[in-house]
Amino acid sequence: MNSKPNIAFVRDHMDAAMPPPSSEVGALGWMRRNLFSSVSNTILTLLVVYVAYLIIPGSLEWSIFNAVWEGTDRLACATTQQGGELPVGWHAACWPYVIAYSKLFIYGRYPDPELWRVNLVLVMFFAGLVPLLMPSVGGKRVNLIFMLGIFPVLALVLLSGGNFEFGQSFWEKYAIFSLAVLVAVFLYMRATENSAMGAVKSTAIGLAIFAAVILFISADFGLVSIETPLWGGFVMTLVIAVTGIVVSLPLGIILALGRRSQMPAVRLFSVIFIEFWRGVPLITVLFMSSVMLPLFLPDGVSFDKLLRALIGVALFSTAYMAEVIRGGMQAIPKGQYEGAMAVGLSYWQSMRMIILPQALKIVIPGIVNTFIGLFKDTTLVSIIGLLDFLGMIVLSHSDPKWATPVQALTSYLFCALVFFIFCFSMGRYSIFMENRLNTGHR
Amino acid sequence: MAEENTASTTEKPKVALLNDPKFRSYIFQGLLLAVIVWFFWGLASNAAHNLAKAGIAQGFGFLDKSAGFGINFSPFIDYVETSSYGTVFWVGLQNTLLIAVIGIILATILGFTVGVARLSSNWVVAKVATVYVEALRNVPLLLQILIWYKGVGALLPSVKNTVDMGAFGQLNTKAWFAPKVVLADGAGLVFGAFVAACVITYFINRWATRRQMLTGQTFPVFLTAIALMVLLPLITYFLKGQPMSLEYATLGRFGPKGGARVIPELMAMLVALTTYTAAFIAEIVRAGILAVPAGQSEASAALGLQRGQALRLVVIPQAMRVIIPPLTSQYLNLTKNSSLAVAIAYPDLMAVFGGTALNQTGQAVEILSMTMLTYLAISLVTAMFMNWYNSRMTLVER
Structure with a gap:
């Protein structure tokens, strides 16, 4: 006996799925969806692409391909009209000027033999900052004390050379001031019936730390003083x-x-x-x-x-x-x-x-x-x-050695780039922290 | 029994006077006041001593004295070299407000456009808007002003090669000679017609809203308003015999003459301030629109509103509530940032009054307090206006 009714017109197996139309998948589909979904969108896309075409190749040529990368003075970046070698009408970045000036841009006129002090400060700064910014690294309290308390004092001494003068009268005044503060705290605590000694002790520690900092920055470490x-x-x-x-x-x-x-x-x-x-x-x-x-x-x-x-x-x-x-x-x-x-x-x-x-x-x-x-x-x-x-x-810009018409724009571009890198990465970090902190509420 | 109980509870517990919060707060506030008074008294006595020693005049008498320096841009106030320092103050304030008002309008338009573009479904548009925002936001404004003024400004044509832009006037490295609107008798009526159109629109809007509430019939208020605002002034204009005309600069021997002179400092300041602030406004607008739950647009679609209607009637009013407070602070920032004009010598309040006038008179205390208080007043007035606007827009909750 055949239990199956004779229904040959009913399918008994699935057909393999057909591939989606080529206009809907891959790069073409993506472009259809995201760039040319309607007439207005198409016009907008073409307009933006045209504007980008006007701007991007020109700026790349200006800053990279037509730019001068090597040279020792302004003649490297001057056209024949201006006494140099480059063709008339040349207008692009002059990087050797930025390279020649890079030390001044970073350190200012800090004397060469003492640059290690600045570098040490920078190393300490970033060494303290990076673990502070990483949420997974522990010891935030110690880290904060270092960055907000110890590092500024060290940096001050290293950068300036320390050896600040505080006269006799400063210490006399400070001693009187400390004594007055301690007495006031003691009296206040006694009057409010709290245990007086604890508060007095922590105040004394605070005053002593301040005195220690003053002593530290007035000490002579043999560093040359840099105004x-x-x-x-x-x-x-x-x-x-x-x-x-x-x-x-x-x-x-x-x-x-x-x-x-x-x-x-x-x-x-x-x-x-x-x-x-x-x-x-x-x-x-x-x-x-x-x-x-x-x-x-x-x-x-x-x-x-x-x-x-x-x-x-x-x-x-x-x-x-x-x-x-x-x-x-x-x-x-x-x-x-x-x-x-x-x-x-x-x-x-x-x-x-x-x-x-x-x-x-x-x-x-x-x-x-x-x-x-x-x-x-x-x-x-x-x-x-x-x-x-x-x-x-x-x-x-007032240095005649590098004075060319392209000097200002080159240096501004460099400056903008440096600021962009720093601010953009800090902004990313801020967004990262925001997302991390937000998870609790969603 | 009951009386005894109340008596025992109302009796105040005995505490040390210093532990009484009220008494303690009086002590702290008294101490704070004493420190502040001591501090300012110290400042004042030091200042009096130092000023007397340096032989610097005091008081505001200098405001009536002749300034003796020129200002190259003063569109609304007559200024000559012999004008007083008081006039210098007003010229500076005028130039600051000029930048602030134009900048705020342009930055709002550009900012809203870019903000909406960042949310566009068009990939290229969204990406370009993102690049714009990130590039502009992360570079110091002062640097951007210098780039526009010294970098781009250097590319302007020299006086000899002044470019004629036809209907837009003439452009060279000295200035943009824009067409100037010249008003004749009866021009006031044209403005009056425009104001009247606005008033009529207001009443039509009220009437249309009420009619829609009662009957459900809508009225094309927007089209009517546009028609009124264009037609009414236009009719008056021709009836009065065309009392307004454009005056173009003419090319003279020493460059263009006449027209409305817009100095490059003003253009650089405006471009830099507008593009910079617009980047921040764009982020605010984007956040505001994203803050409206998707359910709101879905619900309006379900009610049968068209996409434009849904945006105009449902999404944007709700987004504005989120947008307005931070937008206010961006307007304030723009106004305060206009003081950076001092770096490129655009004659704003800080440059001519806080800078040049200060150098000439040496009266730092008077001049800087006046300058700072003026900026403070501008900030407070803007903040007050925006707070008033905000309170009208906020959601009324229980």
Whole structure:
């Protein structure tokens, strides 16, 4: 018996799938979908490609293929009209000039025999920075103490040569000041019925550390003293940006706390401070610190040009940092604040152990972005006459040895490239951290 | 019993005075105030001493004195070398605001375009927009200004070889001689007609909205508005006998004369500020549009809205809420960044007042405080306006 009914017209096996039409897969399909999906899209694509065709080959020729790569002076990059060898109408990059100037662009006029000091600082900086930026590497606390505490002091001594003079009167004043602070802390702690000795001890340690730092930078290590007018180039750009961030972190935290404080006077002061510096352009701040600041100093005290610019940059970046940190503190759920209070922590304890660790962690991308902004903004110090990276580049234009019509554009292109590499990679890092920190919420 | 209980709970516990939060906060605030007063008093006394020693004049009397230097660009305020320092201030402010206003308008248009382009389904467009944003955002603005001014500006034709751009005027290394609008009697009426068109549009819009609410019938408000705004001024223009005309520069012996002179510093500043800020605005716009959940556009499609309608009525109003606050700070940044004009000697507030006037008078305290407070005031006014706009746009929650 045949149990199968006679249905020959029904298929009893699957056909192999046909390949998709060639217009839908591969490069052709991709182009159809992404470039020519409609009439308007096609027009747009062709327009953009045409504009790119106008720009890209020209810029590549200018910067690479037609550019001069070797030479010893301006004649290498001059046309026959200008006394050189190149054909009339030649206009492209002149790289030997950048190569010849590279040392000045990086180190400024720092004396040659002492360059190892700058290099050592750079090595320490990156050696400290890289593990700090990698979330998987442990020992963040030690790392932070090194970067925010030890490294700046070492860098200061190495770059300047140390051996700062603090007279007898400074130490006398400091001793009196320390004694007064210790007594005040002791009395305050006694009055509030806390254990007085613990607080007094930690205050004493703090004061002693400060004294040790002063001793360290006033000690003579046999390093030649290098005045700041000799500093310059990319190293100075780094010095200004890093100082700005190192100073603005603690001050920004204090201001952010102040702006969220219950005390009206403290809040008002913080708001005015923050909004004032955020409301004025950095260039006015730099002018203020370079022209106005000397007027406000007592007789006999004078800051050098770099220090004045640093003060301006620090004030400015503190205000921005405070807002970034405040944003992080606002993002912490209220339950954390209430929980901290419920366990009986004091205001400072709850901030130090509960709120700030969480808040600072979520604003890491914001801090990096502030740093990128600050890093780009350091170029403004060239306007008040400091020879940072851009300042050095502008200065090099006055050197007759390399003066050609293409000199300015070549050096600007180089400068833009360096800034792009640094800022772009920092931006990528910020996005990476953002994604890493975001995972908890999704 | 009950009375005893309340009595015992209302009795205040005994604590040390310093542990009373209220008292403690008074102490801290008093200390802070004392430190601030001491600090500023110290600054003031030092400044008075130093100024007296250096023999620098004090006070704002200098504002009435003749400045004695020329300013090569002042489109709206009459300025001559003998004008006072007060006039210098106003000329600088005018030039700063000029850049800020034009820059903000251009940067908004460019920024929104690039931001939308970054989300385009067209691969080339999206990639080009990304490259634009990354390249512009990561290079310092000051450097970009210098590149536009010194690098690209050097490619402009010399006075001898002035390029005639026809309807756009003439261009050489000294300036762009743009056509100048000359107003005759009755030109005010043309502007009046435009304002009237705007007012009428406002009322038509209100009426149309109400009618749509009541009856569901729509009215082509946008087309009507365009027609009104174009036709009404145009009719007035011809009725009044064409009271506006364009004046072109004429080529003289020493280059073009007449027309509206736009100096290269202004062009470089505008191009640099616009393209730089637009890169940031593009990112804000992109983030704002991405922040609107996909369900919103799907729901509007389900309701039968066309793609354009869905964008205009559903997606963009919601995206604007996310966009406006950061957009405000970009506008403020653009205004503040216009002070970088000092680097290429465009005569803005910082360059002529905070720079040249300061060098001549030496009155750093007065001049810099005036400059900084002016920028602060501009920032605060812009922030206030945008906050007002933002509060109108925000979602009203419970």
